[in-house]
Each structure stands twice: as structure tokens, then as C-alpha cells.
Amino acid sequence: MGKLLGSSKADAEREFSYSRSEFDAVRRMLYQLTGIRLADSKDSMVYSRLARRIRALRLNSFQEYLSHLQTHNAETEQFINALTTNLTSFFREPHHFDILGRYLQTHKHVKTIWCAASSTGEEPYSIAMVVAETFGRYDVPVQIIASDIDSQVLQKAKAGIYTADRISGLDATRCKQFFYRGKGGKDGLVKVVPELQKMVQFRQLNLLDKKWDLPAPIDIVFCRNVMIYFDKSTQLGILERMVQLMSADGLYVAGHSENFAYATHLVKPAGQTTYTPNLVRGAHGRV
Template identity: 75%
Template sequence: MTQADSWSDREFSYGKADFDAARSLLYQLTGIRLADSKDSMVYSRLARRVRALKLTGFTQYLGYLNQHPAEEELFINALTTNLTSFFREPHHFDVLKEYLITHPQTRTIWCAASSTGEEPYSIAMVVAETFGRFDGPVKIIASDIDSQVLQKAQAGIYQLDRIKTLSAERCKQFFFKGKGAQAGLVKVVPELQKMIDFRQLNLLKPQWSVKGPIDVIFCRNVMIYFDRPTQLQILARMVQLLPADGLYIAGHSENFGHASHLVKPAGRTTYYPNLAAR
């Protein structure tokens, strides 16, 4: 079956022009560039919005988007991908602990892609463990472009199997286990939640609600969704927020060898700001 044939079998009329228009708008709004292979994903996720709004198809939906700016947030939410877990890429949290020990003056950590909260809560656990208390000197800012995942992050409620890789000690210290109607769920303890300031933030916007200095920036597996000019633009802005001994932590699939004028390697997918860029 050809791609055109598969499109014609769908509930709503959907062609290459619709896909191109949708990904062009997403790029315009967020800087995220979708590959040609994402055509089915765009259809399945936006079809829910077409259905919810009782529209006839994608052409009408794209017109609706132009006339209703409030729909842009739901459009972005539908097309952004949020894959995360507690202590994902665990070596980064070892790096964070070492940094906190050697930089006791650390005051602010920014998690620039909070998703549903597993990453900033992992950061908060390390901070609490390192300082031996919840009310330590470090403020954690967690941002994401997707307002829906931020709501989940702020609630701090997860399926029990989401914490199965954590030690028994961490599970006991940082989570309440649900009972009765809440069986099978866990909730982050309020002391850990209070350590994090959740904010909606679009990295492509000219104004950020996050101000420097930021001692550590976690921006992991985000840049892969941007083209190189956008990567460099965002990285340059982030580096300006870091002090000379600040730390930028990237994702496992990200490499900034092409940005040596902005950052210099500090270890495995971790970087220091390049002072020559100042």
C-alpha cells in the first residue's frame, strides 16, 4: 500500500499538504522540526483535536487554528513528545551530586524540559540527599512547553511501576504509596514538591521567565528536535545564564562539537560554558 493509499483510508481527509502545513506551523511556533516519517504521528494526534472540535477535517482544523490563537497551546501539546523516567541517564545525577559537593554555593538548577516531572523530581532527590534536608539552599526551576504535562508534573502522582527502578530507601523517603481507590499509584511527598518551581516556557520565545545566574542547566534530549541554527541560538542564550563554573547537561544523543565557541566538554554529555563566548 502506498502512503497516498494509507492516507485515503483514514477517518479524515489528510494529505501531504496538510502534513506540511502542520509541521511548518509547529516549527514556526516552537522551532521543532518534524521529519517526513512523522506524518502518521501528526495525523493520529491532531485527529483527536479535529474530532473534539467536531470539524470536518484537517483543512478546516488548520483554518480554525489561524482564527483561534488559544488553540495553539493544544496544537503544541498534541505534537510534542514527552519520554522520560526517574533517573534516566543515571550518570548525570552522579555528576550533579559531585557538582553540588564541590560547589556548595550552588543556588539554582534549571530543568528545561520537565515533561511529566520525573526529571526535576530526580534532581530534587539528589539535592535533598546531598544537603541532608528538603529545605536546602538550592532552588529548582522546571519548565516545559506542554501545559498538560506540567499539570501532571505538579500533581506528582505516578503509576507504582514508574518507581520500580528506585531503591527501597528512595521509595520510602520520597513517595507515599496509594491505598484503597489509589492503590497502584504513588505520590511525591509534599516536601519534595515544594523544592520545585514549575513554569510553562517556550524556548523559542524572545523572553524567558528564567533569569540568570543559573548554576546547572539540564536540557536533555531537547535539542535533537531543533535544526542546527535553532540549537545554536538556544544554546547561546542558555550559556549566557551560566556562571564561569556553571554546568550544562545534555542528552545521550546530543553532541555540541559544532558549538565549541559556546561550550567546552566537561565529561560525558556535560559541558562548561566557553568564556571566550562572553
Template identity: 60%
Template sequence: MNGKVSEVIEQPGAPVRTRASEFSYSPDDFNNVRQTLYRITGIRLADTKDAMVYSRLVRRIRALRKKSFSEYLGYLKRTPGEQQHFINALTTNLTSFFREPHHFSMLAQHLSVTPDVNTIWCAASSSGEEPYSIAMTVAEYFGHFNAPVKIIASDIDSNMLEKARLGVYSDQITRHLSAERCKHFLHRGKNQHAGSVRIVPELRKMVEFRQINLTVPRWPLPRQIDVIFCRNVMIYFDKQTQLRLLEKMVSLMPAQGLYFAGHSENFSMAPHLVRSVGNTTYQPVKGKHNG
């Protein structure tokens, strides 16, 4: 936080307490934030996230010159345009290039045995590292950028989508990419842009970014999705929402499709929807072509 700093003291399961608090923040405020976020996005915040909520929203409250969390929440209720700022502040965006690398190896293998893969959806693209890793894998498999595969990347956070479209990152990412990938897929910044890299335009053109809230009734997607990356997203939803979203995603997939989940996600509770075919990798039980 900048300006007048509050020292946040967080104890698991207890409402947040602050020393010299800059803004009034009660347990009711925290609960109202949680309920509002759940209503808009389906995301459930744990009881222990009260300090996180304070630190994330305090910057927005300052910018709007509000005097308390309750005043801000009233403004949020009256101002539909504030919802996106609220969502952007509270959603978590942790990602990296080729995170959980076994998934990208499985994707390349899948492309080799399933020649009719047309569409890949990255359902939580964050700042772009994951969909660009997908695009690199696809480009490497086909040997060129004009691959016959459409890559759609979506996120609920408009700020992250804008960053993803730009494709500009710290040059620290080169530590996690091979020299060959750096050569083919990155441009190094010069002069005032030194210390940064940018995804080459040919790779950026392979990815179409769209803003999608997974909990809305209709998604702006093609009728069939062959591969879905939905990793470390379901953990933010309750079980009922997880099953509803998984069922909806699987309904878009062919029988031979692949669904990549996050390392902490498990769908053993949904054997009627998916079956495991590898480490956090699933196929539909009832795809579009087998009933």
C-alpha cells in the same frame, strides 16, 4: 484512535496514506502542520512523521467536530487559544526517573565542590520525572528538603506541567528507585488510589514549574542559572536554532556551571560556547565570571 479507526500506512519520505480515512489528510495538510509547529515552537518534524501527525491531531479534530485537517488548520489560524492544544498534541514527552543516571552522580559531585550553586533549571520537564530526580539528588546531598537550591522546571506542554505538579505516577516507577528513595520520597496510594504513588509534598515544594517556550525572546528566569538540564530537546531543532538556544543558555551560566545534554546530543560544533567535561556534560567557555 477511538471511534471510526483509520489504518495508517507510513512509508519513509512519502506522504501519509490511509484506508477508510476518517478525515481528509493531504501532503499539503502535513506540510502546513509542520510549518505551523516550526513557526510557534521552532520544532522541526521529519518527513517521516506524517502518520504521527495524523494520529495525534485526529483526536483534537474529532473533539472540535471539524470535518478535515484543512478545516482544523483554518480554525487554528483564526483561534489563538487553540495553539496550546496543538502544541500539546504534537510534542513528544518521553522521560523516566534518573534517566541517564551518570548525570545525577555528576550533579551530586558538583554540589560537593561548588558550594555556591543556587539555581538549577530543568528546561524540558515533561511529566516531572526529571526535575523530581534532580530534587531527590539535591535533598540527598544536603540531608533534608530545605536545601538552599532553587529548582525551576519548565515545559511548553501545559498538560505535562499539570501532571508534573500533581506528582502522581504508576507504582511501576518503584522498580527503578531504590527502597530507600521510595521510603523517603514517595507515598503509596490506598483504596481507590491503589496502584499509584505520589511524590511527597516536601519534595514537590522544592520544584517550581513554569511554562516556557524556548524559542521566545525572553525567558522568565533568574539572571543566573548554575546548572541546566536540557536533555533530548535540542534534537528537535535545526542547527541554527540549537546554536542560538545554546548561546542564550550559556549566557546565563557562571564559568563553573554545568550543562547536561541528552545522550544523542553533541556540541562539538560549538567549541566557542561549551567544552566537554564528561559524558554529555559541558561547561561554558565564557561564563558570567570569566568574560
């Protein structure tokens, strides 16, 4: 067995033994399945999240869990769900939604928006709010597709139920228009109104899948704070596939910590962490 991770005190407090070789095995497996590279600093996160799975399966060690993963395909989804990080909020990085509103006003042809990492739904519902506000109605000619690799967060997103503190940063008009407040036993909860829910189609999608079940062209892609988890070659491969799906004057929205200065053959800057396709295209806008 490889060297144990952490201090001797931490090791003594841990329920299961946990070695560097086991951490590395987890990292390799996650990379093979999702393209996500875990940093050395994520060893404690891996332990805490997978320890829950070990307990749930009534196993005795990380080694047993790794063996279980190899022989039980159904556990793969639980493994991915446990290790993918889902940090989100309504109107996170608010300037992007101002840009979205202006883009919708000047590009009347927009038909499809793809939110490529929907997490628990705050981002795609924020997109839907802006679309509804721009058109002045819920019945809009724009399809919003929200995807994520994590099946559990997708279920939460589809339900559209959140603790009231999640919308504390929204203005009163949006809170009143787009959310119902729970009463009685549901006090302290809010629910997205059905009209807004109907504007968003949630689906499970792994960005490493060979085929994406998505319509083309896609006019706007929100893929924020996702690429940072991939190595550069994987980033380029995913970005190229996304751009190939986009309309020639489409809008790509990246996260605040993402920069594609190394991918000028694919995209060109269009504003604060936003880009437009820069691929050579034929007469019909296709690559």
C-alpha cells in the same frame, strides 16, 4: 489537494483525508511556533494526534482544522501540546545524576538549577532527590526551576502523581523516602512527598520566546534530548542564550544523542554529555 500520505489501505482506514500538503503545513506551523522540525517519518504521528483535536472540535477535515488554527488563538496551545513528545522517566541516563551529586559536593555555591524540559516531572523530581540527599534535608539553599512548553504535562508534573510502575526501577530507600503509596481507590498509584514537591518550581516556557523569566546566574542546566528537535541554527541560538545565563563554572547537562562539538565557542566538554560554558566573560562572570 496534495497527494495523500501512506498506503491506500491506510488511507481507507483513516477517518479524515490527510494530504502531504497538510502535513507540510502542520510542520511549518510547529516550526514557527516552537522551532521544532518534524521529520518526514512523523506523518502518522501527526495524523493520530491531531485527529483527536479534529474530533474534539467537531470538525470534518485537516483543512478545516488548519483554518481553525489560523482564526482561534486558543487552539495554538492545544496544537503544541498534541505534537510535542514527552518521553521521560525517573533517573533516566543515571550517570548524569551521579555527576550532579559530585558537582554539588564540590561546588558549594550552587543556588539555581534549571530543568529546561520537565515533561511530566520525573526529571526535575530526580534532580530534587539528589539535591535533598546531598544536603541531607529538604530545606535547601538551591532553587530548582522546571519548565516545559506543554501546559498539560506541567499540570501532571505539579500534581506529582504516578502509576507505581514508574518507580519500580528506584531503590527501596528512595521509594520509601520520596513517595507515598496510594491505598484503597488509589492503589497502584504513588505520590511525590510534599517536601520534595516544594523544592521544584514549575513554569511554562517556550525556548523560542524572546524573553525567559529566569533568574541569573544559573549554575546547572539540564536540557536533555531537546536540542535534537531543532535545526542547527536554532540550537546555537538557544545554547548561546542558556550559556549567557550560566555561572562561569556552571554545568550544562545534554542528552545522550546530543553533541556540541560544533559549538566549542560556547561550551567545552566536562564529562559524558556534560559541558561547561566557554564564552569570553568580564570580571564579574558576565558575557
